[in-house]
Amino acid sequence: xxxxxxxxxxxxxxxxxxxxxxxxxxxxxxxxxxxxxxxxxxxxxxxxxxxxxxxxxxxxxxxxxxxxxxxxxxxxxxxxxxxxxxxxxxxxxxxxxxxxxxxxxxxxxxxxxxxxxxxxxxxxxxxxxxxxxxxxxxxxxxxxxxxxxxxxxxxxxxxxxxxxxxxxxxxxxxxxxxxxxxxxxxxxxxxxxxxxxxxxxxxxxxxxxxxxxxxxxxxxxxxxxxxxxxxxxxxxxxxxxxxxxxxxxxxxxxxxxxxxxxxxxxx
Amino acid sequence: xxxxxxxxxxxxxxxxxxxxxxxxxxxxxxxxxxxxxxxxxxxxxxxxxxxxxxxxxxxxxxxxxxxxxxxxxxxxxxxxxxxxxxxxxxxxxxxxxxxxxxxxxxxxxxxxxxxxxxxxxxxxxxxxxxxxxxxxxxxxxxxxxxxxxxxxxxxxxxxxxxxxxxxxxxxxxxxxxxxx
Numbered sequence: 001x002x003x004x005x006x007x008x009x010x011x012x013x014x015x016x017x018x019x020x021x022x023x024x025x026x027x028x029x030x031x032x033x034x035x036x037x038x039x040x041x042x043x044x045x046x047x048x049x050x051x052x053x054x055x056x057x058x059x060x061x062x063x064x065x066x067x068x069x070x071x072x073x074x075x076x077x078x079x080x081x082x083x084x085x086x087x088x089x090x091x092x093x094x095x096x097x098x099x100x101x102x103x104x105x106x107x108x109x110x111x112x113x114x115x116x117x118x119x120x121x122x123x124x125x126x127x128x129x130x131x132x133x134x135x136x137x138x139x140x141x142x143x144x145x146x147x148x149x150x151x152x153x154x155x156x157x158x159x160x161x162x163x164x165x166x167x168x169x170x171x172x173x174x175x176x177x178x179x180x181x182x183x184x185x186x187x188x189x190x191x192x193x194x195x196x197x198x199x200x201x202x203x204x205x206x207x208x209x210x211x212x213x214x215x216x217x218x219x220x221x222x223x224x225x226x227x228x229x230x231x232x233x234x235x236x237x238x239x240x241x242x243x244x245x246x247x248x249x250x251x252x253x254x255x256x257x258x259x260x261x262x263x264x265x266x267x
Numbered sequence: 268x269x270x271x272x273x274x275x276x277x278x279x280x281x282x283x284x285x286x287x288x289x290x291x292x293x294x295x296x297x298x299x300x301x302x303x304x305x306x307x308x309x310x311x312x313x314x315x316x317x318x319x320x321x322x323x324x325x326x327x328x329x330x331x332x333x334x335x336x337x338x339x340x341x342x343x344x345x346x347x348x349x350x351x352x353x354x355x356x357x358x359x360x361x362x363x364x365x366x367x368x369x370x371x372x373x374x375x376x377x378x379x380x381x382x383x384x385x386x387x388x389x390x391x392x393x394x395x396x397x398x399x400x401x402x403x404x405x406x407x408x409x410x411x412x413x414x415x416x417x418x419x420x421x422x423x424x425x426x427x428x429x430x431x432x433x434x435x436x437x438x439x440x441x442x443x444x445x446x447x
Contacts, residue, residue, distance in 0.1 A: 012353070015323060016346055019327065019345055019346035020344055034331035035331075035332070042286065049287055119333065120286045122390070122409055122410075128286070169393075170342065190394075
């Protein structure tokens with residue numbers, strides 16, 4: 001073994017040893033610092049992604065236009081492209097209007113945020129949002145939309161934060177079922193039989209007679225999530241050896257989520 | 268040193284890019300993982316210290332981005348991926364003689380296989396931590412799918428990085444030339 005390799009191996013092992021020995025508090029600090037460092041790239045990547053998708057949509061319209069009318073190709077191309085761009089803007093405008101409306105109606109003090117990246121890990125369900133401690137965000141703050149609960153913040157950096165989605169197995173939310181006295185814990189499933197993430201309501205009584213379509217809300221127990229926020233609707237109910245378990249359809253489509261709100265307090 | 272810096276930039280860029288690639292719904296949500304492919308290329312193209320450095324950088328960045336903080340602890344210790352990447356990188360380094368002779372077909376397949384090993388190791392880690400050792404078909408598709416995608420992507424990255432290496436005048440034979 002060459003001397004440089006031995007030195008490299010020793011340095012490597014010392015560095016790994018130091019990192020492995022970090023306590024959870026310092027680990028979170030390191031994560032926060034790294035997230036802060038990488039955040040400009042996420043922000044740039046996110047805006048680039050939006051531009052590319054808008055461009056692709058416009059190109060698709062052009063293709064259709066060519067088939068529809070071969071005579072007025074040039075003129076139609078221009079008009080269709082402009083039209084498509086305006087439609088995109090209109091859709092975005094409507095979405096933002098709805099979001100602002102919800103912000104005004106809500107009893108919570110909310111900070112709007114945009115999802116800029118999704119976790120590339122295979123086993124974790126998290127997203128990155130464009131808000132951080134500069135905007136008043138702290139770890140363990142509930143994140144929601146006008147449709148229901150999304151998750152909670154975990155690692156927070158200067159202007160980017162990680163949100164642990166309710167579809168993650170580590171995200172546990174105390175919940176109650178509409179029209180019953182049943183209470184349980186909602187958490188994500190480790191595996192999903194579909195491309196959509198699945199969540200379940202656990203520790204229900206075995207006699208709970210839940211029907212498909214019943215709504216599930218946060219119960220407020222635990223202090224992280226406010227009560228009365230929609231989580232999902234019951235898909236099916238199964239009795240296990242010790243308790244009952246209901247599979248839920250999340251109220252929020254977590255796969256197409258774009259804008260969220262962070263609850264920073266009550267109005 | 269220039270080529271090493273390019274590889275490090277490649278690792279960083281791939282980490283950011285793969286965050287924007289959605290999971291493959293037709294492969295039970297398998298992810299497109301580019302960073303391990305570049306890391307394994309580094310293990311082949313760089314001398315031992317370079318392999319350790321790329322494993323360290325990749326593992327550290329991956330953990331810093333994915334490790335989940337729980338209430339008063341973290342689910343998996345920051346740094347475990349470094350050891351995993353280094354172990355797999357060391358195995359990959361064993362195939363260097365063939366790689367130095369200009370053959371990299373088998374290495375591309377191993378990039379895919381080792382990517383699956385990484386995903387499997389992650390699953391085992393969280394399974395041990397959370398309890399309930401469950402292995403439905405979807406899990407295997409997710410693990411295997413990430414590897415298949417990595418193996419399919421590897422030739423593109425190996426070819427591109429070989430081209431970049433020749434462009435910057437880096438010769439993939441440290442015994443004779445050392446690193447540029």
